[in-house]
Amino acid sequence: MDDNKEKQKQQQQRVVVCGGGVIGVCCAYFLAKKGAAVTLVEKSSIACAASGKAGGFLALDWCDREPISELARASFNIHRSLALELDGTQAYGYRPLHALSLSLTEKIQNQSPAPTTSSSSILPTWLDGPAKDTKTIGTTETTAQVHPQLFTRTLLSSAVATHGVEVIIGEVDQVRLEGGQAQGVVLKGRDQVIKADAVVLALGPWSCRLPLLSTLFRVFGLKVHSIVLEPRNPAAITPHALFLSYYSVQGGKPIDPEVYPRPTGEVYICGRSVETEVPDDPEQVVGDPESIKELQRVATSVSSQLEEGETHLKAQQACFLPCTDDGQPVIGEMPNVKGCYVATGHSCWGILNGPATGAAVAELVLDGLSSIVDLSPFSPARFVGVRKQ
Ligand SMILES: Cc1cc2nc3c(=O)[nH]c(=O)nc-3n(C[C@H](O)[C@H](O)[C@H](O)COP(=O)(O)OP(=O)(O)OC[C@H]3O[C@@H](n4cnc5c(N)ncnc54)[C@H](O)[C@@H]3O)c2cc1C
Structure with missing residues (x-):
């Protein structure tokens, strides 16, 4: 079949x-780019959940000893080429950056900057908190970042403008099946079926609200807090992502917050996770005040540029995180349900792995096989016969 005929099909x-x-x-982006007529259904708003509130950190080789290694490497490279295509105007803040690991003790109020005990040559000058054991763990060749909400929305805008993707705000209630084949989806509270030849379920931590999925595997949510600061002097903050072991003066186990300066001048800090019930409405997910305060204390300890008075708290x-029992994403066609595909469970690497997941799913749905990444380790079929909780 020649290229034109294949595209028409x-x-x-x-x-x-x-x-x-x-x-x-x-x-949606990669399916539409490959020629499918795509409708995207979102319950609330685009990137309203983790995809809008994540750090947006990308790493080429940090998953190298894990089953997602190939996915992560492919995705890191697709991010780079997508940025050339779509982020020329810094629409979503793609940039390579350095990454450092360090340990830090809580800074006591009015304490003057403590001398650091690590190799100070690699420390950016704005990092004037009591840092120790600083190591370079990523360079501009191997680590990068995007603003995740802007990335997701920019990609969708391009898919709408260039490839005709239709967006519907509505809640998917169930997949319409006939003779073991997906025929489309039914929207909640509406007498409406959206007919389709194939359905892709990418519902993050809400995946198991659909019995079709929850009878086979579990996706649970791990709640993680974050703050976004707007420092008074953003020019002083260099592109260094920081991975901390942070020791509070009250003692106890250290926590592992992450600090990401963004090209927008904002500084994003996340940490403090807890396994808890995922509310039905993504807009009802709020941070608990104690966790937010702790992240503010982390900010103060990292840099005098991030102390209260020097910054505006833009978001709390x-x-x-959408997590699975075996820690791996679930990507593939549902066993015994032809035309119904799932893509979820990306845990803490969904922003990194989104592009290769999308490109691989597009190939799987339209060509029957993914050549970009071997999806077999992620197939939902791995859960057949496995007892779940
Ligand atoms: C604090 C934090 C920091 C992170 N930092 C990074 C990072 O630096 N790098 C990285 O790679 N990853 C990071 N992640 C992970 C990443 O954010 C997630 O893996 C990714 O966002 C998951 O995307 P998703 O599309 O599967 O799920 P979500 O973003 O949760 O999207 C699911 C969507 O489905 C919609 N939905 C649910 N039910 C229905 C329904 N019935 N009908 C229609 N729509 C429905 C929801 O409204 C939501 O918009 C971070 C995560 C957290 C929590």
Whole structure:
């Protein structure tokens, strides 16, 4: 079949993608780019959950000893090429950056900057808190960042403008099945079926609200807090992502907050996780005040540039990592349900792995096989016969 005929055939494929987080949007983008007629259904708003509140850190080789290694490497490279295509005007703040690990003790109020005991040559000057054991763990060749909400929304805008993706705000209630084949989705509270040849379910930590998925595997949410600061002097903050072991003066185990300066001049800090019930409405996910205060104390300890008075607290928030029982994402066609695909469970690497997931799902749905990444380790079929909680 020549290229034109193949494209025409694929153009006839109607695909409904459910979920407007980074995974759903990446699937919609690559499916539409490959010629499918795509409708994306989102319950609340695009990137309203983890995909809008994540750090946006990307790493080429940090997952190298894990099953997601190939996915992560492919995705890191697709991020780079997407940025050349779509982020020329810094629409979503893609940039390579350095990454450092260090340990830090809580700074007591009015304490003057403590002398550091690490190799100070690699420390950026704005990091004037009591840092120890600083190591370089990523360079501009191997680590980068995006603003995750802007990335997700920019990608969708491009998919709408260039490839005709249709967006519907509505809640998917169930997948319409006939003879073991997906026929489309039914929206909650509406007498409406969106008909399709294939359905992609990318519902993040809400995946198991659909019995079709929860009877096979579990996706649970791990709630993580974050703050976004606007420092008075953003020019002083260099592109260094910081991975901390942070010791509070009250003792106890250290926590592992992460600090990401962004090209927008903001500084994003996340940490403090807890496994808890995921509320139905993504807009109802809020941070608990004690965790937010602790992240503010982390900011103060990292840099005098991030102390109260030197910064404006732009956002205090929380969101859920979508986690699976075996720690791996679930990407592939549902066993015994032809035309129903799932893409979820990306845990703490969904922003990194979104593009390769989307490109691989597009190939799987339209060509029957993914050549970009071997998806077999992530198949939902691995849960068949496995007893779950
Ligand atoms: C604090 C924090 C920091 C992070 N930092 C990073 C990072 O630096 N780098 C990185 O790679 N990853 C990071 N992650 C992980 C990343 O954010 C997630 O893996 C990713 O956002 C998951 O995307 P998703 O599309 O699967 O889910 P979500 O973003 O949760 O999107 C799911 C969407 O589905 C919608 N939905 C749910 N039910 C329905 C329904 N019935 N009908 C229609 N729509 C529905 C929801 O409204 C939501 O918009 C971080 C996560 C957290 C929590």
